C-alpha cells in the first residue's frame with residue numbers, strides 16, 4: 001500500500017467522518033504551491049479556505065512562530081503578555097475600531113459578537129427579548145450560536161432548536177431587512193461579501209442602507225469579515241471599499257495565516273456598553289503563540305504591501321476568469337472582489353467534479369454554495385501564477 005493510501009485509510013478509521021475529503025495527502029508547501037506525500041506539486045488557489053494569505057514557507061513568519069515557541073506558548077488570560085499588546089494594537093490600528101477580543105476560531109468570534117450585541121441591548125433596557133437579523137445564504141460558522149445566524153437550512157435543520165431570536169432577511173434586499181426591524185432588534189449581522197453562500201458582494205446601496213437603519217435605531221451592525229477581510233478584496237477589510245464601518249467586526253481565517261485565531265473587534269460605543277469582566281472568556285484565546293502569529297501577519301502584510309498587490313493583480317484574475325466564462329456556455333456568472341472570486345455554473349453542471357478534476361491536474365480550487373467555483377488564492381499570487389492556473393482550470397472544465 002502506498003504511503004498516502006495508508007494515511008487516508010488510518011485517518012478515516014480514527015477521525016469522525018464529517019468531511020468527504022479529497023484523496024490527497026498534503027505534506028508541505030512552498031510559496032503558492034503545495035506538495036503531497038508522493039511529491040506531486042499543486043498550484044494553490046484555495047489557500048486552505050482563504051487562510052494562508054502569505055504563501056507557504058514564509059521564513060520570517062516561520063521564525064516568528066519558532067521564536068515565540070521557545071519563549072512561551074501559553075499563559076492564560078489572567079496575565080498580561082507583550083504579543084497580546086502588539087497584536088491588539090495592530091488590529092485596532094488597521095480596523096479603525098477600538099477594542100479587540102481574540103478567539104480561537106471564526107465561529108467563536110461570531111459567538112462573541114452575538115453576546116456583545118445582546119449585552120449592549122440588555123444594558124439599555126434591561127430586557128431579555130432582543131433579536132438579531134441575519135441573512136439568507138449566509139455562513140457564520142458551526143457552533144450553535146453561529147449556526148443560529150447562518151441562513152442555510154441544510155446546516156441548521158438537524159440541530160434545531162437553535163438559539164432563539166433570529167430572523168432572516170434577503171441579502172442585498174434592503175426592504176426585506178427594514179421589514180424585520182422593530183424595537184427588539186439588537187443587531188444586524190452580515191458578511192460584507194458572502195463567501196460560502198456563493199461569493200456575493202454586498203451592493204453599496206444595501207450596505208449603506210443597513211448602516212443607516214442601524215444608526216437610526218441604535219442597532220449594532222456586525223460585519224463578518226472572516227473570509228473577505230485581511231486584504232482579500234484588495235482592501236484591508238472589504239467594508240473599507242464601501243466606506244462603511246461596522247460596530248463590531250469579526251475576523252479569523254487569514255488573521256493568523258494558519259495559526260488558529262479569530263477576533264471580534266468593537267467600536268468605542270459597542271465596547272463601552274457591552275461585555276464587562278466576567279461576561280466572556282476563553283482559556284486559549286489570544287495566547288502568546290496566536291498573538292505572535294497575528295502580529296507578524298500584520299507586519300508582513302505591510303512589508304510585502306499585500307493589499308496593494310491584490311489591488312494591482314486581481315483585475316488580471318478577473319479578466320482571465322471573464323475570458324473563461326465567455327468560452328463555456330454553462331458558466332453563468334463571474335463575480336467577486338479582489339482575490340475572492342466565483343464562477344457560477346448552471347445547475348446541470350455540478351461544481352464538485354470540476355474541483356476534483358482540477359486537483360487531479362494539480363490545481364487546488366474550492367467550491368461554494370449555489371454551484372460556484374471559488375478562487376481564494378494566497379494573496380501573494382502573481383499574474384504568472386494566474387496565467388498557469390487558467391489552462392488547468394479549462395482542462396478541468398472540459399472534462
Ligand SMILES: *Cc1c(COP(=O)(O)O)cnc(C)c1O
Pocket residue numbers: 105106107108110139140141142191195196224225226227228252253262
Ligand atoms: C469560515 C467562516 C466562518 C467560520 O470560521 P471557523 O474558523 O471555521 O469557525 C465564519 N464566517 C465566515 C464568513 C467564514 O468564511
